[in-house]
Amino acid sequence: MIKSPSSGCCSDSCGAEEDRELEIKDAIAGNILEFRVEGMDCPVCAQTLEKSLIKMLGINDAKVNYSTSKMQVVVENEALLESIQKHAQKLGFKATPITQTKKKGQTFNIEGMDCGICAQTLEKYLKTLPTVREVSVNFSTGKMQIVHAMTIEEVMKAVSKSGFKASLVSSSRKQNTNSPVPATKKFNVSSNSMSGILLVLGYFGTIAHIPELISILLYAASVLIGGYKPAKSAYYAVKSKSLDMNVLMTTAAIGAAMIGQWLEAATVVWLFSLGIYLQTKTLDKTRDSIRSLMSLTPPEAWLKIGQDLVRTSVDDISVGDTIVIKPGEKIPLDGEIVSGTSSINQATITGESIPVDKNEGDTVYAGTINENGSLEVKVTKLIEDTTIAKIIQLVEEAQAKKAVTQTIVDRFAKIYTPIVFALAMLTMIVPPMLGLGTWSDWFYKGLELLVIACPCALVISTPVAIVSAIGNAAKNGVLIKGGTFLEVAGTIKAIAFDKTGTLTAGKPKVAKIITLNGSEQEIISVTRTIEEHSQHPIALAIMNYAKANNISSQKADSFKALPGKGAQASIEGIEYFAGKPGLFRELGLFIDLEVQNRIETSQNEGNTIVMVGTKTKLIGIILVADYVREVTVTALKKLKEVGIEQIVMLTGDNEGTARKVASETGVDRYFSELLPEDKVNTVKQLQQDYNVVAMVGDGINDAPALATANLGIAMGGAGTDTAMETADIVLMADNLEKLPHTIKLSRRALRIIKQNIWFAILVKLVALVLIFPGWLTLWMAVMSDTGAALIVILNSMRLMRMKV
Structure with missing residues (x-):
């Protein structure tokens, strides 16, 4: 949306401005050029540039957004791009094209x-x-x-x-x-109902032996009322040189009427209309499963202006504005908490059912629910750029991408329909010409073939299943980028995992404290005092441990960081140090053999060593290590249960660290001390052994390995735009909890697609076989077609209800 840069205006001008925004939104022709504008220092600058551009020849309208420093110009000709840049430069601004032209559609x-x-x-x-x-x-x-x-x-x-x-x-x-x-919907339903009533009246008239003409008129009225819409669609299909189901069914109904089979004609039309109505209603449910995501974000928010709260449309809120979310309310826009603490239910984004505690500085997402506590949030993204908006866009794009199976089926359908149509024409003409039966009998058989020529059930066998599966995944916090990736996920035999940040949390914590010349509390208290001003991950891990165990720091001075080695501080006039073993060797401190052996053993087990002491005495050692996520072991176990043959861990860490994590997680194999190119080669080797291999990482690191694998799966998409843009499948939560469900869902989708295809083909084959002995009636042919399509849709919809 193109937004006004003005922060305030009178009611009349605001109304006019809003009307003009909507006119631009609904512009029906032309192109949009988008620029990033530098040099604007207030909203008035944006208004000046905007009004000046509108006066230029060939520009239909323009919008300059001061908050985002973006400008969109509706032009008649793309060649105006350079002129716009020069015009902006004359006014003292620099306009840089963000994209080339964007066609206004x-x-x-x-x-x-x-x-x-x-x-x-x-x-x-x-x-x-x-x-x-x-x-x-x-x-x-x-x-x-x-x-x-x-x-x-x-x-x-x-x-x-x-x-x-x-x-x-x-x-x-x-x-x-x-x-x-x-x-309109009511008319469709009522027309089908009226067609059915007239059909029943005509049939009862026949068995009640009323004049035949009256029954024919009732049947004809049933055909006209129920067949008007399909006939109209058939006309435009023929006009556009398409041979769709409306053409085939309309031809069959007219043909049946021509040979005096009025009951058949009316039955064909009514069954066809009823089948289409049921199919459409059922299909809309699958489509609405994604459209319903749009209703997750509230249309308005409490905008903080000074000390006042004003209820404002989310479309009118800019980046940098502060909004207030009260307890129990849905969060309207992505942003950063500037005041307050609360628990946020992020199930709509990540699929996690347990609320997440949020404090100042944390990110919150539109569509999530503020469980308790009032929050002040600085808006970081406009409504169209929020994470939930990106999810909706990506899911809809994914549903639009054809799977390999769907492409094959579509190609088959394009060949199948003309062949059966031609066969129907030959059936109507050749046998009676050869004296093998009456014209009416063979004409009737040809009409049945026309109905069977419609490949609806076959054509929708794949896309409906894919839409249902992708919709289910999205609601559970997993983005599958298309049908192709869904199919690949269903055939995976081996999965390779990056270690740090994937199997492990990627955040170190205190694993153990070795006391030498002091108590655990003394060691932590001294280290907290030394590290209190540091932002290093190791220092933060020790600080968190101290806070969790209520161990306070001591009064100190002369704080000093020792880059690459550690840190020091003076406590009660004594200099204390915390750092690597090498730091204490430089200080000249003697480390006996027993302590050295313990250090080496701890390092081989994947621990980072923090030694604490003075120049003359070592008081203790703190072991800090990354830790395996709580859900990792469960997730890997479930992957085995759903049929993954080999689970492999890839890491650049040393053998000891890799061995320790491997034993804790239960992976089948691990590869340590790998460079990025080594990980690529390992993935290639796995592909030779297991054919289809997935690689799971964070979407940023290990990019070559993710690209090499048959399927790249990224974690933590909710906080990483890169992950959402680059991976084939994105786990929105920052853990592996939903991965087994994704694999299981993909495999079930493949099974259902195969079931649908074989069922659709079998129904057509049975119908073809039954035509020539005369066992199949025209209305039965219609039922086999529309009924098969409905069963295929309902079978596919089972994927929507599949639970984690």
């Missing part, structure tokens, strides 16, 4: 599509319109991206001609604008 939700062929038909038809520049219709997400030169109403009207309903996907401020009219 719009996104619509499409209702009524029940298979991929429907999406292709709509896309082909819209491409025939001269006012449409680009269009892409995605069946899986039920969305259409279109670049056009029409009004929104004209787009919706063009879509409705193809038999579908379009509603503009808009900002939260316009969420209900242009939504489908409920009466």
Whole structure:
């Protein structure tokens, strides 16, 4: 969204400004150039640049956002980019293009599509319109991206001609604008009901021996009412050179009526309409599973202005503003806590059911719930840039990406339909010409073949399962970037894990205290005193241990850091040191053989040594070590249970550290002292042994190994934009808890896809076999087609209900 840079205005001008923002939002033609502007030191600068640009020839509108230092300009011609930069320079600003041109398109939700062929038909038809520049219709997400030169109403009207309903996907401020009219849905249901009632009346009229003409008229009325929408869609499908289910079913119904099979014609139309209605309603549930994520963020927030709190739309809140979240409220925007402490339920982002304690300086995410305690939060991201917004975008993009199986099925369907259609035509003509039966009998068999030529159940066998699985994963804090990665995850035999920050927490803590010439409390108290001003991870680990055990520091002075060695401080006139063994050797302190052996043993076990003492006496040794996450062992055990054959740990640490972590986690094998290129070679070796291998890391480190693996899995996506952008699968939580569920979900998805495909093919084969002996009726053929499609959808939806 393009936001106003102004921080305040009178009510009339604000209303006009908002109207103009919405006009820009709904601009129907042209391109948007986006710039980063340097040199603005107040909102007035932004207004000056904005008003000046609007006066330029060829610029339709402009918006300059002072808070984000960004400028968006709606231009008629992309060649104006250089002129805009020069004009900004004249006014004392520097405008740097962020991107090249961004074509102004719009996104619509499409209702009524029940298979991929429907999406292709709509896309082909819209491409025939001269006012449409680009269009892409995605069946899986039920969305259409279109670049056009029409009004929104004209787009919706063009879509409705193809038999579908379009509603503009808009900002939260316009969420209900242009939504489908409920009466339309009621009309579809009532038309199907009326068609069914007339069909029943016609049938009872036949068995009651009323005049045949009346029954025919009732059947004809049933066909007209129930078949109007499919016939209309069929017309535009033929016009756009598509052979979809509407064409096949309409042809079959008309053909049945032509040979006097009015009951068959009416039954075909009614069953087809009912099947489509049920399929559409069921499919919408899978699509809504992701759309419902959008409702997780509240539309308004308490904006703090001075000492006052003002209820404000999230669209009008800028980066740097302070908002207040009261106990029990949902957090509206991503930000950083500046005041207050609370427990935050982050299940919507990470899938973790246990609330996380948050303090000053911690990050909070839009869509999560403030369990207790009032928080003041400095906004760090606009509503369209929040983590939940990125999740929604990534999931919808993932659902739009075809899996390998889906691509193969689509190719098969493109060949299958024309072949069976041609076979139907030959069936109607060749046998009767050869004197092998009557024209009406073979014409009827040809009509049955036309119905069977529709590959709906087969075409939707894969995408619905993928949408359901990706939706389930997203709700459990896992982002799967597409159907291809879902399929790969389902075939993994071996997983390689980075150690630090993946299997272990990546945060050291005190593992043990070795007392020599002092008590544990004395050793920690002295070390806390020395390290009190240090931010080193080892020092922080000791500080945390001291606080947890209520061990206070002592009065000291002459603090001094010894880079690469340790630190020192003077306590009651005596100099104390804390640091590496090498520091005390430099001080000339004698370390006896027994202590040296204990140090070497501790280091071989993966501990970092912190020695504490004076120039003349060693009072103790603190062992600090990274630790295995609590959920790691459980997660690895569950991975074994779901069928992973080999779990491997890769680390750059020494053999002792690797061996210790391996024994604690239960990995099958480990490789230590590896450089980044060594990890790549190890992954390649695993691929030779196990074919399909995944690599799990933090999304930043070990990038070459993650890229080399068949599947790159990143952890901690909630706090790392890089992880969300680069990995194939992202675990939003900073642990492995959801990984076994992801593998199990992927494997079940593969099984369901195979079930769907074989079921769809089997139904078609049985129907084909039953046609020629005359055992299959036309209405049975329709039931086999729409029924199979509905069963495939319902089978796929089981993935949505799969629990962790």
